[in-house]
Amino acid sequence: MRRKIGKLLLLAVFLLPLTIHAQVLEPVKWSFSKKELEQNKYELTFKAEIEKNWHLYDLTLPEGNISLPTVFTFKNSDGVELIDSIQRKSEVLEEMDELAGVMTRYYANEAVFSQVVEISEPEDTVKVSVEFMVCDDEQCLPPTEETHEYTFTEDKAQGAATPAKKDDSSLIGFFLLAFVGGLLAILTPCVFPMIPMTVSFFMHSGDNKAKSKFQATVFGLSIIGIYTIIGTIVAITLGPSFANWLSTHWLPNILFFVIFWFFAASFFGMFELTLPSWMVNKSDKQADKGGVGGAFFMALTLVLVSFSCTAPIVGTILVESAGGQVLKPITGMLGFALAFALPFGFFAFFPRLLSNMPKSGGWLNSVKVILGFIELALGLKFLSVADMTYHWGLLDRDIYIALWIVIFSLMGFYLLGKIRFAHDSEVKHISVPRLLLVIVTFTFVVYMIPGLWGAPLKALSGYLPPMKTHDFDVQRVVRDNVKLYAGSVQNTNGQNQQNNMFQMSGTNSEACEDPKYADFLELPHGLEGYFDYEQGMACAKAQNKPVFIDFTGHGCVNCREMEANVWSDPRVQKILRDEYVIIALYVDDKKKLPEEDWYTSEYDGKLKNTIGKKYADFQISRFNVNAQPYYVLLDHDEEMLTEPRAYNLDVEAFIDFLETGIKNFKSKQ
Structure with missing residues (x-):
């Protein structure tokens, strides 16, 4: 469940040069307490005091987020039982991460969490480990771990006072999405025709307009209440405690994928989703009694009868919210119900306006079918999550894009009337709104086509698998062919010297072996280098070149900005490729080191057993800095050639930094 730590580090925007000389930053101080x-039965409390302008990420983050959530791990003695899940006790802030294009959740000033445990004997113990990441407006720090062991031999312990739990994160976006879903549900063939049928119920009051409007109000509020109760039940039964499992485990993601495609089949007319007739009949009988109860049961009857059309939309909203905060499914159902109830309540208040409504017809079934195509496309997202998490290789980026192209092409042909389903009527002519939708659909298809050959499709980055899963990338092919051509050169004797990954200029070429970890780590822009410090240093000595160390991370946004805006400059690439041996050290990679390479850090006394922990420790211990990106130039004696650099998008300054390193290296020869 914790393997989601493959997504990491949100790094900063403007790292001041003074950071180079700064001490190791520790902006978060943890304290641990308990109370009986x-x-x-005890409540264990974990409190993080966060320095001003820094923030700590939440326990769960929305899908697509590249930041590292805070993770608590418990190791208990046999007699200890964890009661429920860990609870938030502080306000969670939420805002849009403009670079990543997704929402992120974090704490400022302080963050308090608690876990209730039940012990059998006073000698029982609970060891808690919290892994977390903090950022400010200028930088992010690599993952840090704090541990604490609770004992219960004392009779009682003073617990830290904590504020009441809050869960008031911004949910406006999801509310609006669910509201749109409610509007779409109205346009389905089992809902839209019911508007005049249902509103006639309120016309039985004759001239008693006050009673009629009161009943209409009860009717509309009942619809909202029924759907909101559904959301509340989901919030209580699922809620945030299942968020990590729902977002990473293959079982729920495959289940959601099947649910989406099942609903799509229903919308296409393969079968109807129906409730037992006794349930609908009983509600209908209660509605005939009139009064407040009658208005409520009229609303319940509407919800039940329209189940076959609304269930796929409601199910989609609940699936999307199942892994979120407690308020998310409630908010989603409130938004859906509000939109769904609006036309019924409105026409119940003003029944004379019914004559102005458009007549129902075949266009309603077209709405269902279009929703079915959208369900097919969105369902692939869940299959993709499972595929990437478990490395099945079933749904690579190009296959995913191809499926979307096919799905939306079929939707376009359906809108043109070239494809018909069982319940569709013949399309004799294309209306203007339908033509506009056809144009939008095929424009979207044309936009996606270049993605089959490696186009980034930035507008869809939140839905598509990563570029590294793309089998055929034109840019990569061109780059590899250029390398192959450049490597096939004539030597002075006229013999053809084949390209090797690293062309050796020194005598000890055997030292420049194939890079470790190159099967899952890579450098940008086709640059070649090493991901292991010792291996890279050996190659640098063999080639008689200085070393360029890049302290980086998988989710380091500022690292990616440097690579996109500075490393992309042809002059920078030429210097890095020709004059340096590049060593990229990932401070956040979770790949386990061979057990014989594990060691206990002299800096913090903790075991370092992954690539990320090793090189985060190396950066702190050697350079007294723990923020990325961080660039260091070394000679063969591992001495710095010039002052290191951090995040700065000044290309000319970066070139000067590289050239200064070369000049100082040559002066030592």
Whole structure:
């Protein structure tokens, strides 16, 4: 469940040069306390005091987020039982990460969490480990771990006072999405025709307009209440405690994929989703009694009868919110219900306006079918999550894009009337709104086609698998062919010297072996280098070149900005490729080191057993800095050639930095 740590680091925007000389930053201080709730039951409290302008990420983050969530791990003695899940006790802030294009959640000033445990014996212990990441407006720090062991031999312990739980993160976007879903549900063939049928119920009051409007109000509020109760049940039964499992495990993602495609089949007319007739009949009988109860049961009857059309949309909203905060499914159902209830309540208040409504017909079934195509496309997202998490290789980026192209092409042909389903009527002519939708659909298809050959399709980056899963990338092919051509050169004797990954200029070429970890780590822009410090240094000595160390991370946004805006300059690439041996050290990679390479850090006394932990420790221990990106130039004696650099998008300054390193290296020869 914690393997989601492959997504990491949101790094900063403007790292001041003074950071180079700064001490190791520790902007978060953790304190641990406990208090006895009742006999043998304790509340363990974990409080993080966060320095001004820094923030700590939440326990769960929306899908697509590249930041590292805070993760608590418990190791208990046999007699200890964890009661429920860990609870938030502080306000969670939420805002849009403009670079990543997704929402992120974090804490400022302080973050308090708690876990209730029940013990069997006073000698029982609980060891808690919290892994977390913090950022400010200028930089992010690599993953840090704090541990604490609780004992219960004392009779009672003073617990830290904590504020009441809050969960008031911004949910406006999801509310609006669900609201749109409610509007779409109205346009389905089992809902839209019911508007005049249902509103006639309120015309039985004759001239008693006050009673009629009161009943209409009860009717509309009942619809909202029924759907909101559904959301509340989901919030209580699922809620945030399942968020990590829902977002990473293959079982729920495959289940959601099947649910989406099942609903799509229903919208296409393969079968109807129906409730037992006794349930609908009983509600209908209660509605006939009139009064407040009658208005409520009229609303319940509407919800039940329209189930076959609304269930796929409601199910989609609940699936999307199942891994979110407690308020998310409630908010989603409130938004859906509000939109769904609006026309019924409105026409119940003003029944004379019914004559102005458009007549129902075949266009309603077209709405269902279009929603079915959209369900097919969105369902692939869940299959993709499972595929990437478990490395199945079933749904690479190009296959995913191809499926979307086919799905939306079929939708376009359906809108043109070239494809018909069982319940569709013949399309004798194309209306203007339908033509506009056809244009939008095929424009979207044309936009996606270049993605089959490696186009980035930035507008869809939140839905598509990563570029590294793309089998055929034109840019990569061109780049590899250029390398192959450049490597096939005539030597002075006229013999053809084949290209090797690294062309050796020194005598000890055997030292420049194939890079470790190159099967899952890579450098940008086709640059070649090493991901292991010792291996890179050996190659640098063999080639008699200085070393360019890049302290980086998988989710380091500022690292990617440097690569996109500075490293992309042809002059920078030429210097890096020709004059340096590049060593990229990932401070956040979770790949386990061979057990014989594990060691205990002299800096913090903790075990370092992954690539990321090793090189985060190396950066701190050697250079007294723990923020990325961080660039260091070294000679063969591992001495710095010039002052290191951090995040700065000044290309000319970066070139000067590289050239200064070369000049100083040559002066030592």
